[in-house]
Each structure stands twice: as structure tokens, then as C-alpha cells.
Amino acid sequence: MTVSDQTTVLPATPAVPGPGATSAAASGPTPAELEARGITAWFGQHQVLDRVSLRMPAGQITALIGPSGCGKSTFLRILNRMHELVPSARLGGEVLLDGEDVYDPDKRLIDARRAIGMVFQKPNPFPAMSIRENVLAGLKLTGTKASRSVKDELVESCLRKGGLWAEVKDRLDAPGGGLSGGQQQRLCIARSLAIKPRVLLMDEPCSALDPTSTRVIEETMKELAREVTIVIVTHNMQQAARVSDQCAFFLAAQGTPGVIVEHGDTDAMFQRPRDPRTSDYVHGRFG
Numbered sequence: 001m002t003v004s005d006q007t008t009v010l011p012a013t014p015a016v017p018g019p020g021a022t023s024a025a026a027s028g029p030t031p032a033e034l035e036a037r038g039i040t041a042w043f044g045q046h047q048v049l050d051r052v053s054l055r056m057p058a059g060q061i062t063a064l065i066g067p068s069g070c071g072k073s074t075f076l077r078i079l080n081r082m083h084e085l086v087p088s089a090r091l092g093g094e095v096l097l098d099g100e101d102v103y104d105p106d107k108r109l110i111d112a113r114r115a116i117g118m119v120f121q122k123p124n125p126f127p128a129m130s131i132r133e134n135v136l137a138g139l140k141l142t143g144t145k146a147s148r149s150v151k152d153e154l155v156e157s158c159l160r161k162g163g164l165w166a167e168v169k170d171r172l173d174a175p176g177g178g179l180s181g182g183q184q185q186r187l188c189i190a191r192s193l194a195i196k197p198r199v200l201l202m203d204e205p206c207s208a209l210d211p212t213s214t215r216v217i218e219e220t221m222k223e224l225a226r227e228v229t230i231v232i233v234t235h236n237m238q239q240a241a242r243v244s245d246q247c248a249f250f251l252a253a254q255g256t257p258g259v260i261v262e263h264g265d266t267d268a269m270f271q272r273p274r275d276p277r278t279s280d281y282v283h284g285r286f287g
């Protein structure tokens with residue numbers, strides 16, 4: 001996906017701590033396993049994925065890698081039902097969150113988006129809102145009431161988890177738009193965490209950032225993986241090798257939909273790939 005999604009980040013993650021959430025900030029969410037089974041996807045008549053299956057283990061970081069246009073972002077957006085926002089989009093297959101069908105017609109869309117948050121390529125805080133208001137935006141959007149102390153606790157805990165607290169704790173009322181790009185992205189991560197997702201999807205979250213900010217976000221991701229399963233799309237092979245536990249290599253041969261060529265433990269994928277196409281890709285020989 002080469003465009004950021006300014007309008008859908010909050011509707012994609014609109015959930016909030018439950019009623020009476022006095023320990024909302026203190027109690028951590030539990031990471032969930034996500035499993036895609038036989039995912040096939042289309043935009044109109046254009047089929048972009050063909051029977052893609054992948055298990056993304058709880059509490060681990062799974063990196064989706066592969067050349068441009070092979071369907072990584074589409075796959076990611078299918079995981080939290082954002083694909084269906086595109087009018088021409090269709091899909092087949094199943095997505096299971098800890099064994100429960102994310103697309104079950106009896107389940108509410110909001111629950112899927114609550115459990116499976118998303119961070120986009122381009123940092124997209126609400127620029128005029130304060131840092132504090134940005135973190136709490138999910139609560140505001142859904143009209144959930146919480147006491148000042150609960151909100152304070154939530155703001156601090158999410159900013160700490162996002163690796164931003166030390167840099168902003170003395171200016172929580174300053175506008176989010178005044179932060180650097182890397183800080184804005186960490187603010188977006190904190191905002192996603194405020195609704196306590198069990199899985200966090202990240203679509204090239206560092207591609208607009210400098211190397212220093214990138215490393216800070218990578219450290220943040222590794223810390224977060226203890227409490228939220230992470231699935232990241234990245235074009236940066238070093239990043240995939242540094243942060244992920246598992247990798248899935250997507251490829252779409254000329255004129256055919258994307259498939260997963262190989263997936264598994266990241267070290268093995270980089271050091272002993274089974275498929276020569278994976279070897280060529282991870283060693284920079286194409287893509």
C-alpha cells in the first residue's frame with residue numbers, strides 16, 4: 001500500500017476500555033493468535049491474492065515481505081476487515097482470532113477493529129489535537145466516559161509503551177502536529193494501544209522515518225510484542241531480520257495473484273531459505 005489512510009485509522013480502532021475501567025491502564029491486554037486460512041482477494045475482476053494461509057502466533061512479530069504489488073497490504077487489511085471498505089473489494093477464506101471467525105456475520109465489525117488495531121505508513125495524528133487528546137481519541141470518538149485519573153493513567157501507560165513518554169511528559173497539552181515524524185508515529189502507536197488491541201497491524205510504519213527514529217520504533221515493537229501480537233509489512237530486509245520472529249515471503253508472478261512462497265522462522269528464512277526465490281529476494285537480487 002503506498003498511500004497512508006488518514007480517514008480510517010480511528011474508525012479502524014474505535015474501541016475503548018470497558019465501563020468502570022479503573023485499572024484500564026494497569027491491566028495489559030493479552031496477545032492473540034491470528035490465523036488466515038485460504039485468503040483469496042479481488043478488486044473488481046482483478047484477483048490479487050490466491051489462497052493465502054498464515055498463522056501469526058500470539059505475542060510474536062510476524063513480518064510480511066515481498067516485492068511491490070504482491071498483495072501484502074491487501075492481506076494486512078483483510079486481517080482487520082479494512083479490505084471491505086473498498087467498494088470493489090471481495091474476498092474468500094477465513095480469518096481466525098484465537099480460533100474465532102473475525103468475519104462471523106453475528107459478530108460486530110467494531111469488535112474486530114477493537115481487537116485488531118492498525119498503524120499506517122505515514123504518521124497521522126490529529127495535528128491540532130494535543131498529545132494527550134490524541135492518545136484518548138478512541139475514547140472520545142465512542143463517547144466513553146472515564147474519570148480524569150483513569151485517563152491520566154491511560155495516557156501515561158500508552159505513551160510509555162509507545163516509547164514516547166520521556167520526550168513528551170512535560171508537554172502533553174502541546175499539539176500532536178508539533179512532534180517530529182518519528183515522535184508522531186510513536187504517538188499513533190500509543191493511540192492504537194489506548195483501545196487495548198490484542199493484535200497490532202503495522203503497514204510499513206517506518207518508511208517515512210529517518211534511521212534513528214526507525215530504530216526507536218523497532219525497540220518499541222520488541223517491547224510491545226509481550227502484550228500484543230504484531231504483524232508488520234516492511235520492504236526493509238534488515239528491519240525484518242532485526243525485529244521479526246517469523247517471516248512470510250509474498251510473491252506475485254507476472255499477471256498472477258500473490259501467494260506466500262515461503263514462511264517460517266526469520267533466522268531460517270534469511271540464512272537457510274528453502275526456495276531460491278526467497279533467497280534471491282532476501283539477498284536483494286530482485287524486488
Ligand SMILES: Nc1ncnc2c1ncn2[C@@H]1O[C@H](COP(=O)(O)OP(=O)(O)OP(=O)(O)O)[C@@H](O)[C@H]1O
Nearest residue numbers: 001002043048067068069070071072073074075086
Ligand atoms: N483500492 C484498490 N483498488 C484497486 N486495486 C488495488 C487497491 N489497492 C491495491 N490494489 C491492487 O492490488 C494489488 C496488491 O496491492 P497491495 O498494495 O496489497 O500490494 P503490496 O504488496 O502491499 O504493495 P507495496 O509493497 O507496493 O505497498 C496491486 O496490483 C494493487 O494495484
